[in-house]
Amino acid sequence: MTTPGLLPASALALCLALHARAAPPAAPPSTPALLERGQAAYASHCLRCHGPKGEADGPLAAGLKVKPYNLARYQLQAAFVFGAITEGVPGTPMPSFARLSAEERWAIAYHVEGLGPGK
Numbered sequence: 001m002t003t004p005g006l007l008p009a010s011a012l013a014l015c016l017a018l019h020a021r022a023a024p025p026a027a028p029p030s031t032p033a034l035l036e037r038g039q040a041a042y043a044s045h046c047l048r049c050h051g052p053k054g055e056a057d058g059p060l061a062a063g064l065k066v067k068p069y070n071l072a073r074y075q076l077q078a079a080f081v082f083g084a085i086t087e088g089v090p091g092t093p094m095p096s097f098a099r100l101s102a103e104e105r106w107a108i109a110y111h112v113e114g115l116g117p118g119k
């Protein structure tokens, strides 16, 4: 028995992962609506470790074996954040968020870019 649909889906995921490593897929333009979505998605997916302003002080931070990165200390670029959340950081508590749509990941990436000191 083969499962039609499974191969194309995994091939697509692999393609996206490889593409993200080389150069991120075309970023949607940053708009107020996308930023608003990013703020909400950050609150659901990232705040518990990285804290409300990215200062590595979320409610789970103290209990992690590897401390979360302080997202507010240096000015991060959205493309870097997109790559980090797509791949995660293996061997640390930082998970991959590849299951979120690329648009959602870009929304979060723009929000995180806005947490930096240069914004």
Ligand code: HEC
Pocket: 042, 045, 046, 047, 048, 049, 050, 060, 064, 066, 067, 068, 069, 080, 081, 084, 085, 089, 092, 093, 094, 095, 097, 108, 112
């Ligand atoms: C379970 C806790 C946890 C969650 C949830 C989490 N992170 Fe992290 N994150 C970490 C830890 C721990 C590190 C530090 C990894 C290391 O030391 O290399 C990290 C590292 C990072 C880095 C730096 C990656 C690098 O290559 O140095 C970025 C950017 C980041 N996280 C963004 C996010 C965003 C955005 C979200 C939400 C989509 C998120 N994280 C969710 C724990 C978390």
